[in-house]
Amino acid sequence: MQDRPTALELLQAMRDLLEREILPSLTDPRLKYQTLIAINVLRMLEREVPDEEGRLRAELGALQELLGLSREEPPVDPALLRRCVLEANLELCERIRQGLADAGPWRQRVLAHVRSAVEEKLRINNPSRLEAFLAEPPDEE
């Protein structure tokens, strides 16, 4: 186990530095713009780092269920876990390309799964956008 500060605490410290000291001292508009992007990226990472493995395990379980794969115990090694999720997603893509999700009940399951996977990505990448999306009235059709 790593000593404190944790990865999350270091990310926050980095963002504080950029926001409070670097950004106000900049005059070049291009550097200001790039720094704002960096701050935004750090915010994203601050959401991404906590419990990333928990989210990967949940996604793997859902994919195994959707694809009818045997539900093995997810790997403990984070890199291996990531690899498993990637491969299951590649398999899902392959089946969609083959037309297996063009119609029928499996299409509905795929749509529901993909929607919730995209929702998880948005929760990290752009939670305010997600909130706005979720607040929208359902489609007319």
Add this chain to the structure above:
Amino acid sequence: MGDRRSSESARVDGLRTGLERFIGCRADSAVSIIALSPLPGGTMRHAWAVDLDVPSGPLAGSHRLIYLQDRGGAPLGSRLSREDEFRVLSVMHGAGVRVPKPYWRVPPGDASGVAPGLIVERVEGETLARRLMQDPAFERARAHLLEQIGEELARIHAVPTDALGCLSRPAAGKTPAEAQLADLESTLRQIGEPHPALELALRWLGGRVPPSERTVVVHGDYRLGNFVVDPGHGLSAVLDWELSHLGDPGEDLGWVCMRFWRCVDSPGARGLGPRQRFFDAYAGAGGQRLDPDGALYWEVFGNFRWAIVTLGQAYRHLSGAERSLELASIGRHCAEVEWELLRFLRRF
């Protein structure tokens, strides 16, 4: 900090001297640059505002210009070379389309030492969507902007394509949609990441390709952000022709309607007005009217294309073609486009 600042100002001085030499040769006069400053934004190129004074010769007077500097790395597959972009701007300018007047193309390896790029007129006005939508100063311009955007697009689509042989066109035997989808799919395959939402969209689009009735110059990125707007008379110029190509007019129409640009109203957010007003203005100025299926198709198509563009930008960084935090972070925008695609696909 002192060292940095002086190396920065040396860089600006070097560019100033180079530009004076480059422009001097073409203006047939010694010229002086009164002001030179970097402009923010632009993921593909650095932009500089250039205020130029020409004391004599055919260009005598003051000129407000922009120098768009090419950036390193090969351009994305479908982006125009600078020569071709310069030609498109010239043709559009000649046809009366509101574009910045093109001045010169700085070729690679020019004797002036200026890095390759374009020098074009600097059209004054606002481009930022947020300001155009919210700033009270643009209230008057806002009232008619959607109509102006529709009319201008009809004007662009009416420009004869024969002077623009340089633009890419659909491969023989393929409709514009089929040809574009094949290109976009190959980019997706090249990137190699799994994106189930994009695969679903690709199946949907591939199975519903509309027949092609007319081939026009498609701007390729026609949206708020690429319009220069004057608070008084509204639309002053259409920028960023790097993605233009020959194709189906529906492509630009669908692109305008995408929620991310805030041109037209979408379920969650107000734009400049209902999309019908834009379609009416386009048709009123001689453009073709899309049926509802066609409009839906091209809007889904636009979102799919935008998703691939965001992945492609991140891939430029990841592949090492151009290391940039900005490009890298654009990759994370793909998820919101996927959400939007699923909103359409859920109905089918």
